[in-house]
Amino acid sequence: MEIICTYTYICVVKLEQAIQSTKFKSEVQKAGLNILYTAWWLKTVMSRELKEFGLTHEQYNVLRILKGKHPELMCVKDIACRMIEKNSNVPRIIDRLEIKKLVKRATSEADKRETVISLTQSGIAVLEASTKQLDAAYADTITICEADAASINELLEKIRENEN
Amino acid sequence: MEIICTYTYICVVKLEQAIQSTKFKSEVQKAGLNILYTAWWLKTVMSRELKEFGLTHEQYNVLRILKGKHPELMCVKDIACRMIEKNSNVPRIIDRLEIKKLVKRATSEADKRETVISLTQSGIAVLEASTKQLDAAYADTITICEADAASINELLEKIRENEN
DNA sequence: AACAAATACATGTATGTACATGTATTATAA
DNA sequence: TTATAATACATGTACATACATGTATTTGTT
Numbered sequence: 264m265e266i267i268c269t270y271t272y273i274c275v276v277k278l279e280q281a282i283q284s285t286k287f288k289s290e291v292q293k294a295g296l297n298i299l300y301t302a303w304w305l306k307t308v309m310s311r312e313l314k315e316f317g318l319t320h321e322q323y324n325v326l327r328i329l330k331g332k333h334p335e336l337m338c339v340k341d342i343a344c345r346m347i348e349k350n351s352n353v354p355r356i357i358d359r360l361e362i363k364k365l366v367k368r369a370t371s372e373a374d375k376r377e378t379v380i381s382l383t384q385s386g387i388a389v390l391e392a393s394t395k396q397l398d399a400a401y402a403d404t405i406t407i408c409e410a411d412a413a414s415i416n417e418l419l420e421k422i423r424e425n426e427n
Numbered sequence: 428m429e430i431i432c433t434y435t436y437i438c439v440v441k442l443e444q445a446i447q448s449t450k451f452k453s454e455v456q457k458a459g460l461n462i463l464y465t466a467w468w469l470k471t472v473m474s475r476e477l478k479e480f481g482l483t484h485e486q487y488n489v490l491r492i493l494k495g496k497h498p499e500l501m502c503v504k505d506i507a508c509r510m511i512e513k514n515s516n517v518p519r520i521i522d523r524l525e526i527k528k529l530v531k532r533a534t535s536e537a538d539k540r541e542t543v544i545s546l547t548q549s550g551i552a553v554l555e556a557s558t559k560q561l562d563a564a565y566a567d568t569i570t571i572c573e574a575d576a577a578s579i580n581e582l583l584e585k586i587r588e589n590e591n
Numbered sequence: 592a593a594c595a596a597a598t599a600c601a602t603g604t605a606t607g608t609a610c611a612t613g614t615a616t617t618a619t620a621a
Numbered sequence: 622t623t624a625t626a627a628t629a630c631a632t633g634t635a636c637a638t639a640c641a642t643g644t645a646t647t648t649g650t651t
């Protein structure tokens with residue numbers, strides 16, 4: 264078992280500190296906890312930056328997904344399948360964005376079951392301003408190199424190999 | 428930039444499939460999304476197994492933390508600082524465990540502000556049964572080797588280097 | 592064409608997250 | 622010693638998650 268790990272000490276100490284635990288059954292078990300903790304940390308960093316724009320983490324994601332197709336309209340299910348957390352209740356998130364007048368709802372002409380969503384000018388402005396600030400915060404906070412990031416991507420796909 | 432990645436194709440395709448997106452600004456940005464998605468996936472696997480025991484993800488974590496010190500009692504803040512998601516509302520989670528008679532509350536003699544929590548016999552039994560099933564499900568689902576897991580642990584610590 | 596099934600979304604409930612505030616107790620300071 | 626601050630927890634609110642169910646519309650079958 265050959266592990267190249269120049270940060271062994273920091274590794275162990277940091278997750279241990281975070282969850283006050285030293286007893287891990289294995290590196291695999293520890294990796295699970297580490298992924299959960301890191302995800303929580305990322306969301307916290309994100310939420311902190313979004314707060315001044317009156318956006319939550321999930322509301323921002325919906326705006327970002329809409330921007331990806333803009334000016335094309337998207338229906339609710341197309342937004343839902345792009346969400347990171349697959350059980351997100353997209354209609355309800357859209358409710359809140361609609362109240363803030365960042366998006367508009369309409370019934371699809373082609374299929375009246377579908378609700379199509381569009382970004383308003385205000386929605387675009389808020390998204391751009393918050394994205395700018397978020398990117399800056401991430402750049403300050405996450406300083407790993409592209410190669411390390413690529414390794415993470417490879418290893419996480421490997422973990423989800425038996426996704427079902 | 429030297430990246431050893433034997434799974435490049437699978438990598439790219441899988442996160443793309445999951446969130447229906449191909450436009451990542453960088454490997455670092457993709458890694459962020461990958462961590463969030465993998466965490467969601469892990470929680471989903473966990474919740475599915477816990478369902479038959481009537482436990483949620485967070486309720487299970489509280490039981491597990493209590494077990495770590497058992498038969499010693501723990502106060503609410505000591506549980507809270509061991510939670511993975513640091514903003515968990517531990518008193519409310521304990522409310523639900525108490526209703527199911529898996530834990531008991533009492534006021535600390537030493538400091539009457541503190542509520543001390545103890546596992547009931549029933550709580551221990553449920554925890555052991557659910558842990559057994561959870562471990563089996565994880566063993567089936569997560570098949571990476573210890574060395575890869577160790578690499579993940581190293582890289583995630585590196586991501587959180589500027590934790591604040 | 593008429594009925595059954597599937598689809599798209601809205602909505603309801605229990606639980607959890609994130610954060611603010613209230614209350615009792617303990618620690619600190621004037 | 623009394624007032625003030627800090628601590629520990631409970632509780633309230635808005636939003637999100639997880640899942641079930643309801644309603645309108647479309648599709649598929651006979």
